[in-house]
Amino acid sequence: xxxxxxxxxxxxxxxxxxxxxxxxxxxxxxxxxxxxxxxxxxxxxxxxxxxxxxxxxxxxxxxxxxxxxxxxxxx
Numbered sequence: 316x317x318x319x320x321x322x323x324x325x326x327x328x329x330x331x332x333x334x335x336x337x338x339x340x341x342x343x344x345x346x347x348x349x350x351x352x353x354x355x356x357x358x359x360x361x362x363x364x365x366x367x368x369x370x371x372x373x374x375x376x377x378x379x380x381x382x383x384x385x386x387x388x389x390x
Contacts, residue, residue: 326350326357337379339386349375 319327327342329350334342351357352372361368 322354322356326354329353333379334386337383337386338388339379339383340388341386343379343383343386345375345379345383349379 326347327350330342330346333346333349334340339346349372352361352368352375358368361371
């Protein structure tokens with residue numbers, strides 16, 4: 316099994332928590348990117364690439380909530 320840094324493990328766990336909170340049966344790259352916005356080093360890299368983090372968060376949240384509704388489980 317691959318070894319991940321603590322930071323990456325935390326981001327993956329946060330992505331899984333985001334998916335779980337929405338009752339999604341799996342976490343997608345969008346969940347992971349959404350969780351990385353709150354990770355200081357990742358956010359710093361995104362800002363250095365001129366990413367508007369507030370706009371990205373809103374766009375991703377809207378996408379996850381609206382377009383990934385097919386991932387919702389009944390359990």
